Amino acid sequence: TTGASSNSESSTTVKFMEDNPDGGCHIYRNGYYRDGISLVEGILEVNIIQMMSIQMTASQAENSLVDFVVTCQGSLPTDVCTVVSDPMCQVSKSVVCDPVTVTDECLLTIRRAFEEPGTYCINITLGDDTSQALASALISVNGGEST
Secondary structure, three states: OEEEOOOOOOOOEEEOOOOOOOOOOOOOOOOOOOOOOOOOOOEEEEEEEEEEEEOOOHHHOOOEEEEEEEEEEEOOOOEEEEEEEOOOOOOEEEEEEEEOOOOOOOEEEEEEEEOOOEEEEEEEEEEOOOOEEEEEEEEEEEOOEEO
16 A cells, blocks of 8 residues: 655655565566576585694693694685584584685695693584585594693
8 A cells, every 4th residue: 555645745655565475575577587596516415534733832821722633625714713622522612713825735734722631522623615514523622742
């Protein structure tokens, strides 16, 4: 419905629309149409192939550093996120996301710091504009050493 204002100098039209009972908007078109379809492979698989503790001097020993060597299959990632959680992977302790540049093959080294010794669940997610893939591991950090 439309209505006009009562002011004779200006004519303001207000339109009201009734909600569609099924919650959607439907447009029906008949005819022939053409469009292009792009097939995207996406990141298919992520694997943590190695975890290495970084040896530090006694003055730097407040945080334990661990390098995670990660490979993937499919398209090359543009970002990596690491979620450090409790050993049951239920309560997140930290989340770190970084952009990455991978050129030919998907082989990354991701360095993360652990504030105190303990057992942690690690989720490493590699992503690009169209996909994400996840790898998980349980790691025990013992003051400069990890297993």
